[in-house]
Amino acid sequence: MINIPSTLKISFRALRVNKMRSALTMLGIIIGVSAVIAMLAVGKGASQKIADQIASIGSNLLIILPGSTSAGGVRMGAGTQPTLTMGDTEAILREAPAVADVAPDHGGVAQVVYGNQNWATGIRGTTPNFLNVREWQLASGRVFTEQEVKSGAKVCLLGQTVVDNLFGDIDPIGQIVRIKKVPFTVIGVLAPKGQSLTGADQDDIILVPITVAQRQLFGTPFPGMVRIIHVKAKSSEDLPDAERQITQLLRQRHRIGPKQENDFTVRNLTQVMQAREESQRVTSLLLGAIASVSLIVGGIGIMNIMLVSVTERTREIGIRMAVGARTWDIRLQFIIEALTLSLIGGMIGIIIGVGGSKMFSVFAEWPTIISPFYVVLAFCFSGLVGIFFGFYPAYKASLLDPIDALRYE
Amino acid sequence: MPLIDVQQITKVYQLGDVSVKALCAISLKIENGEFIAIMGPSGSGKSTFMNIIGCLDKPTSGRYLFDGSDVGSLGRDELAAIRNKKIGFVFQGFNLLPRTSALENVELPMLYNGVTARERMQRAMSSLKSVGLEGRERHFSNQLSGGQQQRVAVARALVNNAPVILADEPTGNLDTKTSAEIMELFTKLNAEANITIILITHEADIAGYSRRIIKFRDGCIINDERGKNI
Helix, strand or coil, rough: CCCCHHHHHHHHHHHHHHHHHHHHHHHHHHHHHHHHHHHHHHHHHHHHHHHHHHHHHHCEEEEEEEEEEECEEEEECCCCCCCCCHHHHHHHHHCCCCCEEEEEEEEEEEEEEEECCCCCCCEEECCHHHHHCCCCCCCEEECCHHHHHHHHCCCEECCCCHHHHHCCCCCCCCCCCEEEEEEEEEEEEEEECCCCCCCCCCCCCEEEEEEHHHHHHHCCCCCEEEEEEEECCCHHHHHHHHHHHHHHHHHHHCCCCCCCCEEEEEEEEEHHHHHHHHHHHHHHHHHHHHHHHHHHHHHHHHHHHHHHHHHHHHHHHHHHCCCCCCEEEEHHHHHHHHHHHHHHHHHHHHHHHHHHHHHHHHCCCCCCCCCHHHHHHHHHHHHCCCHHHHHHHHHHHHHHCHHEEEEEE | CCEEEEEEEEEEEEEEEEEEEEEEEEEECCCCCCCCEEEEECCCCCCHHHHHHHCCCCCCEEEEEEECEHHHHHHHHHHHHHHHEEEECCCCCCCCCCCCCCHHHHHHHHHHHHHHHCHHHHHHHHHHHCCCCCCCCCEHHHHHHHHHHHHHHHHHHHHCCEEEEEEEEECCCCHHHHHHHHHHHHHHHHHCCCCEEEEEECCHHHHHCCCCEEECCCEEEEEEEEEECC
């Protein structure tokens, strides 16, 4: 039979009497809670940023690059040796069971002209599968067909950046642009994708049928050569299988002996990015954990002040005991006092933490995501800290001898 | 049945290796409605005795029956409940809560026995009225004179309708005139409300208000005299 409202009232009064002390004690909790919330918000924002980038390059994506050439011992780097072909592309789709879709990619940078505007951009010759592999949507128009690829139709899809630079407000569909002086009809506009992981503008792109890129725009050392093959695995679990199957298949197709090195490279972008996301998540949890240490330090501050308070108010405790306060009446009074300190501190901490994260994302242009779960968690944790560190002083107070306490000066 | 029935109680304090005997086998009966003064020099054991009958302390040996129940077998919280409902304390140093209004000081004992806020307020008001402090309810204890503070303490002792008030030198910090007023208040409570008053005092004229004077020396009762007021 504990009287909670009056115990609360007593606690509030005790805290009001020593305003400065209460405020400083709360500061520990305020800093702790706001640090936990801000750290987790910044960390989660970073994870989200990476997750968005993963989504933007397309999920379960493998990229196959040709191997490096070496001229007199000078190795020229990945992609310099033309080894991949349209045949490889088709074989992968046909023979690797873990692969969902494949798109070849052959192109380069070229000047594009529309009317009196011109713009240099990346031209990619590919097949309609490219949009599926890279999970790219159309903003308007249509994709070129297999037929148009086969026949080498001079049609193109424009990225948003190209549209902005060449057309401004004009609807580009049906217009003619010149790429390397070859006229192309614009049949579609790609949906904006934003920046890639490296900060490159993914929308600064033109897609054309691969046959046109090979024969008319960029040429090939031999017919059917492609620069890159984009592969979409059936699922993220299938990625390692797909990688193994492709490697096996291409070694076979390129007639590479058991002791020879691959003349191509398979890159698992999704895995790389997921690893980055994972490490980002671990980092943010680590930051949160470090921040919660300050919450515990704040709790020790509360305990310290509560111990001082119990000593100062020994006489008051004696009076309360003399008029009939039981063990738990006294204990609860001090626990509630500690809890009040920590919860008010927690609330102010939430306000500062949330506000601080928002300011951070505005000024540092860094996305922050405040998860309500973490806010509630931080608040509950501050309450737990209050109860935990308030208990010992309260326990000490409740064990005082009433006679000694009454005589205490 | 006596209100207070003390049988052969002793109290021994252990101070390091030395044990000090504060009370030597005291037996005493106090009936309901008595007005008793306990006198004796410092260190005579009267305060120890008062703490024991006030359920603030337990005897080393012997039996203490308060209102028929054996206090020796009770735990800390049960003793607190007896102090809350059956005993009102008045101290020499008033022992009011600082920075707290007279009203809230008087409400204090009722915080610990589940009285509703509304009833607490009403009872505290009427208790303050009965000690003549009407209109001072909102004053803080440090805004009141010594006599007024002691009245607040008496009001606090009365508020749970305790049958007995234990007063440890209630006039020790008060001047003669105020002392007389407090003693008249006790006399009135004893006569009108049949509240048992037990007080410790050094002064013969204060003891003179009582109807029974018990004298202590060296932990023993040396004199138990029914006074002229009977």
